[in-house]
Amino acid sequence: xxxxxxxxxxxxxxxxxxxxxxxxxxxxxxxxxxxxxxxxxxxxxxxxxxxxxxxxxxxxxxxxxxxxxxxxxxxxxxxxxxxxxxxxxxxxxxxxxxxxxxxxxxxxxxxxxxxxxxxxxxxxxxxxxxxxxxxxxxxxxxxxxxxxxxxxxxxxx
Numbered sequence: 001x002x003x004x005x006x007x008x009x010x011x012x013x014x015x016x017x018x019x020x021x022x023x024x025x026x027x028x029x030x031x032x033x034x035x036x037x038x039x040x041x042x043x044x045x046x047x048x049x050x051x052x053x054x055x056x057x058x059x060x061x062x063x064x065x066x067x068x069x070x071x072x073x074x075x076x077x078x079x080x081x082x083x084x085x086x087x088x089x090x091x092x093x094x095x096x097x098x099x100x101x102x103x104x105x106x107x108x109x110x111x112x113x114x115x116x117x118x119x120x121x122x123x124x125x126x127x128x129x130x131x132x133x134x135x136x137x138x139x140x141x142x143x144x145x146x147x148x149x150x151x152x153x154x155x156x157x
Contacts, residue, residue, distance in 0.1 A: 004083035004090055004091055005091045006090055006092055008105050015052070015108075018052050023052055024049075024109045025051070026046055026047065026054065026109070026112060027055075027099075027103060027108035029056030029113075030055075030056075031057075031063050031070065031071065032055070032078050032081070033071050033078065034149050036145075036149060038141040038144040043055070043082075043085060044087045045138050047087035049112060050109060053087060053088055054090045054106065055090070055091050056093075056094050056102050057075065058093075059093050059095045060075045061095055062094065065097050066097055072146075072150070079091045099123060100123050100124055100127070103123070103128065107127070108133065109128075110135075111124055111125065111128040111135045112135075115137045115140045116140055122135055
């Protein structure tokens, strides 16, 4: 499992080898703070879109900058949980508020986000489409999100 968690530089080398074998690289990103059924279904479906699924994971600092009061789970633990999933081939942690530079470096063939993201707001869309790649959204599982789970937990307190 540790070989699934790579730096962006290490991952670029691995993905080039995969491209040389004509493998299709799928990329998604997110916080994955409290992993739930919505996440796992999304990641499993994303994996079917290619030969290799790469998950860009917001670092703790990145997550704090976009979602105050978070993370609930540290980046190391979030990365390890994601890497334990059979559908995830590689996990890479990034510090920026968005994955634009990471997408530029990795050059995926498919960029996928949840259905709550309008296509015109998906960061990196222009990069992927410029190389002839696809940008897709997948439907969300209704009534499940980390925010809703946190609200439920708070009501129990």
